[in-house]
Amino acid sequence: xxxxxxxxxxxxxxxxxxxxxxxxxxxxxxxxxxxxxxxxxxxxxxxxxxxxxxxxxxxxxxxxxxxxxxxxxxxxxxxxxxxxxxxxxxxxxxxxxxxxxxxxxxxxxxxxxxx
Amino acid sequence: xxxxxxxxxxxxxxxxxxxxxxxxxxxxxxxxxxxxxxxxxxxxxxxxxxxxxxxxxxxxxxxxxxxxxxxxxxxxxxxxxxxxxxxxxxxxxxxxxxxxxxxxxxxxxxxxxx
Numbered sequence: 001x002x003x004x005x006x007x008x009x010x011x012x013x014x015x016x017x018x019x020x021x022x023x024x025x026x027x028x029x030x031x032x033x034x035x036x037x038x039x040x041x042x043x044x045x046x047x048x049x050x051x052x053x054x055x056x057x058x059x060x061x062x063x064x065x066x067x068x069x070x071x072x073x074x075x076x077x078x079x080x081x082x083x084x085x086x087x088x089x090x091x092x093x094x095x096x097x098x099x100x101x102x103x104x105x106x107x108x109x110x111x112x113x114x115x
Numbered sequence: 116x117x118x119x120x121x122x123x124x125x126x127x128x129x130x131x132x133x134x135x136x137x138x139x140x141x142x143x144x145x146x147x148x149x150x151x152x153x154x155x156x157x158x159x160x161x162x163x164x165x166x167x168x169x170x171x172x173x174x175x176x177x178x179x180x181x182x183x184x185x186x187x188x189x190x191x192x193x194x195x196x197x198x199x200x201x202x203x204x205x206x207x208x209x210x211x212x213x214x215x216x217x218x219x220x221x222x223x224x225x226x227x228x229x
Contacts, residue, residue, distance in 0.1 A: 004158075033216060035217070042205055043205075043219050045218070048216055050214075055214050056213045056214035056216050058213075090158060092159075092217075103149060104161075105161070106151075106158040106159040106160070108157055109158050
């Protein structure tokens with residue numbers, strides 16, 4: 001039973017560039033959430049996708065966008081990269097939002113470094 | 116929005132000693148609470164989750180947490196620390212107001228000394 005998988009594991013970009021991160025949810029899960037974890041900090045919620053739509057969004061600018069595909073996998077896109085976007089980006093999957101207390105399962109993350 | 120506060124950004128214990136990591140929540144309604152652990156260069160692993168069925172919650176690797184409504188606390192404990200317990204621990208609350216998105220505490224780094 002495959003868990004949450006993310007790609008790539010590491011990525012180096014320069015300021016102003018654009019980046020796409022990918023996530024495949026755990027088998028049987030249909031909801032995907034993205035989090036940003038800056039060095040030495042707890043993860044911060046970016047947004048959540050369910051039924052191919054963004055359902056909830058945290059306090060992140062429009063430069064951060066996403067997509068969910070019919071197979072429940074998801075992408076996180078960040079435009080006009082800033083130095084402050086350097087972080088570990090975590091994807092988490094869970095059962096449908098109606099299962100409110102179902103835990104979210106995390107991937108190992110993508111380490112994004114901005115030069 | 117619901118939030119949690121973790122007391123102590125770093126905790127150091129000797130191998131075999133009691134582990135106590137403190138967490139307080141702010142919620143006027145029954146919260147959805149979790150503890151997650153993050154080992155170096157890895158993602159987050161669920162240790163345990165609170166359900167209203169029991170105030171004492173048992174998790175993996177010998178950890179447990181007690182929900183105390185009167186103290187708005189959800190402290191994590193383990194009777195005897197092992198070297199492999201060294202990691203970052205996060206107390207987390209799930210916010211129904213934002214689609215059950217997770218709000219993380221700032222984390223507590225646990226160091227276990229021989």
